[in-house]
Amino acid sequence: MSKLDIERLKAIVGPNNVKHDPADLYVYGSDSSVHRAAPDAVVRPGETSEVQALLRYANENLIPIIPRGSGSGMCGQVVPIHGGIVLDMKRMNRILEINLADVYCRVEPGVIDDDLNKALKPHGVFYPATPASSRIATIGGEIANNASGVRSVKYGATRESVLAMKVVLANGDLITLGARTRVEATGYQLERLFVGSEGTLGVIVEATLSFVPIPTFRAMGMVLFDSLDDAGDAIGAVMGKGVALSMLELVDSVAIKAVNNAMDLGLPDVEAILLIEADGMVKEAVDHELEAARVLCEKHGGTLTQLSYDPKERAKIFLGRKKLFPALSMYSDSMVSTALADDMAVPYSKMAETASKIHEIAERNGVVMTAYGHCGSGCMHTKILMDTSKKKSWEGARQAVKEIYEYVHSVGGTTSAEHGIGLSKASAFKREKADSIPIMKAVKAAFDPNNILNPGKLFDAPDDWVTATDLRYVASK
Amino acid sequence: MEFERLKKWEYKLNACIRCGYCYEFCPVYRSTRWETDSPRGKLILLSGLLHGEIEASDETTDKVFSCLYCKQCEGVCSSGIPFTEILSDARADLVDLGIDPTGTISYNESSHCAMCLSCVRACPHEARVLDENRVVIDPTACQSCGICLDVCPSINTRLGKEFDAGPEMLQKQAVEFLSAAEKPAAKAIVFACNWSNVPGLVTSQIDSSMQQPDPEYKVLVTACAGRLPARVILSALEHNAWGVLVNGCPEDECEHHGSREAAKRVAAVQKLLGEVGVNPRRVQYMELSRGDPQTFERKVNEFMDEIRKLGPPFQHGDQP
Numbered sequence A: 001m002s003k004l005d006i007e008r009l010k011a012i013v014g015p016n017n018v019k020h021d022p023a024d025l026y027v028y029g030s031d032s033s034v035h036r037a038a039p040d041a042v043v044r045p046g047e048t049s050e051v052q053a054l055l056r057y058a059n060e061n062l063i064p065i066i067p068r069g070s071g072s073g074m075c076g077q078v079v080p081i082h083g084g085i086v087l088d089m090k091r092m093n094r095i096l097e098i099n100l101a102d103v104y105c106r107v108e109p110g111v112i113d114d115d116l117n118k119a120l121k122p123h124g125v126f127y128p129a130t131p132a133s134s135r136i137a138t139i140g141g142e143i144a145n146n147a148s149g150v151r152s153v154k155y156g157a158t159r160e161s162v163l164a165m166k167v168v169l170a171n172g173d174l175i176t177l178g179a180r181t182r183v184e185a186t187g188y189q190l191e192r193l194f195v196g197s198e199g200t201l202g203v204i205v206e207a208t209l210s211f212v213p214i215p216t217f218r219a220m221g222m223v224l225f226d227s228l229d230d231a232g233d234a235i236g237a238v239m240g241k242g243v244a245l246s247m248l249e250l251v252d253s254v255a256i257k258a259v260n261n262a263m264d265l266g267l268p269d270v271e272a273i274l275l276i277e278a279d280g281m282v283k284e285a286v287d288h289e290l291e292a293a294r295v296l297c298e299k300h301g302g303t304l305t306q307l308s309y310d311p312k313e314r315a316k317i318f319l320g321r322k323k324l325f326p327a328l329s330m331y332s333d334s335m336v337s338t339a340l341a342d343d344m345a346v347p348y349s350k351m352a353e354t355a356s357k358i359h360e361i362a363e364r365n366g367v368v369m370t371a372y373g374h375c376g377s378g379c380m381h382t383k384i385l386m387d388t389s390k391k392k393s394w395e396g397a398r399q400a401v402k403e404i405y406e407y408v409h410s411v412g413g414t415t416s417a418e419h420g421i422g423l424s425k426a427s428a429f430k431r432e433k434a435d436s437i438p439i440m441k442a443v444k445a446a447f448d449p450n451n452i453l454n455p456g457k458l459f460d461a462p463d464d465w466v467t468a469t470d471l472r473y474v475a476s477k
Numbered sequence B: 001m002e003f004e005r006l007k008k009w010e011y012k013l014n015a016c017i018r019c020g021y022c023y024e025f026c027p028v029y030r031s032t033r034w035e036t037d038s039p040r041g042k043l044i045l046l047s048g049l050l051h052g053e054i055e056a057s058d059e060t061t062d063k064v065f066s067c068l069y070c071k072q073c074e075g076v077c078s079s080g081i082p083f084t085e086i087l088s089d090a091r092a093d094l095v096d097l098g099i100d101p102t103g104t105i106s107y108n109e110s111s112h113c114a115m116c117l118s119c120v121r122a123c124p125h126e127a128r129v130l131d132e133n134r135v136v137i138d139p140t141a142c143q144s145c146g147i148c149l150d151v152c153p154s155i156n157t158r159l160g161k162e163f164d165a166g167p168e169m170l171q172k173q174a175v176e177f178l179s180a181a182e183k184p185a186a187k188a189i190v191f192a193c194n195w196s197n198v199p200g201l202v203t204s205q206i207d208s209s210m211q212q213p214d215p216e217y218k219v220l221v222t223a224c225a226g227r228l229p230a231r232v233i234l235s236a237l238e239h240n241a242w243g244v245l246v247n248g249c250p251e252d253e254c255e256h257h258g259s260r261e262a263a264k265r266v267a268a269v270q271k272l273l274g275e276v277g278v279n280p281r282r283v284q285y286m287e288l289s290r291g292d293p294q295t296f297e298r299k300v301n302e303f304m305d306e307i308r309k310l311g312p313p314f315q316h317g318d319q320p
């Protein structure tokens, strides 16, 4: 990498959109993961032409470029492991078009998910692939991570909503991928390739997304189980019978205790809770799905409580799940919640077993873990709670992560459901995808022959995530 | 030991899950859009200072001393981080190290101080004190609330940085909105304190071709309602505003005694308007607790209904 020409960067994006003092570089070296590594400059392009000029410059001088949305990724995707230029895309934040007749909208990548939904709401439609972090996550970051959320069971992940996009390649060329139409069979589906590409193939400068009508009716209930295995069986039964729920969430006993301890929300003290929700334009249809789910859950020992159409009641029911992430960060005064082994997906029939396995592995390795997630999509979330100041905790975490992924792969699960790979899940990813990694590398080389785009991630990330970069925590004891 | 006070917050610095949920609520971040200026960014910097990973350079300390203490971030924080308490301790540590604080800290622009001590009396945080015949500012106590801005008869008090929440910037934005030819419907300005109201759609922009019908009013966020000078309210009226609504938090919730000041100031403006034959109802003050956008919208709509009935000022024999 040649020395950065800061004046050149300023000439491209304007002097007010370049930062290179150590304070800014330190902050932009972090995201929501455990990793940190500072870039050499942070640059905020405002137009596609500026992105093109920046990439041309970087490509000629072999300088890493790390596209960045809001830095809410949990696996170190935007941590500049080899330095270079962080491309903060949040200035390209215009909602360009909302086309109701043709059912698409066009946005720049820095648009915040919640802002897009605020703009769509008056038209009676919404963008459904929303992650829990929608108040901060950018559309660019969601596409590059293939984000999804609590309603993915019905509406799918980001990839289901992306119709087309404009992308700047490593050499500065601008290309258009996909089409604005609902269907397309015109060659390789390259827009799909960019979904989940984690900034390694090109910089997305515009996305065309589809949306769906806001349902008129939505109802939610809580199903209580005295055994985690029963809850797991109920998930398989509901999904296997094709019950069309818009949400199916699992909360295990560790998670229930965490929420009740931290916030006193009074969640029922049971072994597992399933939150079920259905939505639609016709009340009878919503009732029908929920009734089908109730019957199947009860067959497996569940008790349906608090079913409600009232938005306030629904919000109350969902509060426990919503507050889970913050509750975990207040679990105890010595443990913090780290984003590790955070979002595997497993077959429905393995949900309960996976949850038990997670607890068993955590205990064996001296860390605390919980199991919850969008089980209607097979997604199992967890966090590792530990005393980050102790070296022993990190050894335990390293081993727990390894064992968990070995188990997940053994039952036909996958390393990440929605948060992506970045640095912290790279070794598990490499093991899982061993036979397709040569092809992935060839694809990467075709798009980015000089390897300037977010280098050192995915298949190129170090095997040991603990030593891959400096950690954001200091383990001194 | 360096950063002795900050050290006791190490657990909290680690407990921040770096979700960034605090971004949209931070007036400093909203103004610059650099992540370093957000609460999350500042906590990262403090972590770096504590662990010797970055130096207490001018840039770093300027960030640490740039905060309007609106505490919105604490209200929305995922991890219950007492952001301003941590920041205040870090500031005290930095002052012990001999740094010269900049950022948003208040200062006196010139030495032409009348020594009336109005600012010393007005400061709710005891940051301005009389020391050997001059007013000195304690940078570890100043919360940049701006209450001192409008009390100085010599117009000598200043905040280091305003981040779009300063009186001049608010006045400029209000005048721009009221005078813009493409916004014929523009009628009113709502000055909302950052604590009681955070306007939506703050981070993305809608293409102008898709804008909703011309807005009749504009919400401008002042860090604390108490820092809004009367001249800014009057300037909006001079530029054809039909009305001005000032929104602060309930007195017992205000961290800076700002709502009391704001209510007093609005009453003074109303009295003045009455004296010159303008209906005092054109300028109103309302209190609102945090996190209640529905009531905010309802109260603004009620105000707009009243203002519409009054019509444009100075045209209909506007009598009180």
Ligand SMILES: Cc1cc2nc3c(=O)[nH]c(=O)nc-3n(C[C@H](O)[C@H](O)[C@H](O)COP(=O)(O)OP(=O)(O)OC[C@H]3O[C@@H](n4cnc5c(N)ncnc54)[C@H](O)[C@@H]3O)c2cc1C
Residues within 6 Å of the ligand: A031, A032, A066, A067, A068, A069, A070, A071, A072, A073, A074, A077, A078, A089, A109, A130, A131, A132, A133, A136, A137, A138, A139, A140, A141, A142, A143, A144, A145, A146, A147, A148, A149, A150, A197, A198, A199, A200, A202, A203, A204, A205, A325, A418, A419, A454, B017, B018, B019, B020
């Ligand atoms: C509290 C919390 C809750 C979360 N909940 C969920 C959840 O429910 N579901 C979920 O899926 N995720 C979740 N996440 C993870 C994360 O928020 C999402 O993955 C989100 O999509 C990341 O968006 P971002 O703008 O922050 O992207 P960043 O983290 O900044 O970047 C993510 C990736 O996108 C790339 N990128 C960004 N912009 C572009 C661009 N314009 N062109 C090319 N590449 C680009 C980056 O290089 C990086 O690889 C959560 C995170 C937090 C902190």
Ligand code: SF4
Residues within 6 Å of the ligand: B015, B016, B017, B018, B019, B020, B021, B022, B023, B039, B040, B043, B073, B076, B077, B078, B079, B080, B081
């Ligand atoms: S909201 Fe709280 S936990 Fe989240 S980044 Fe801000 S300070 Fe940290």
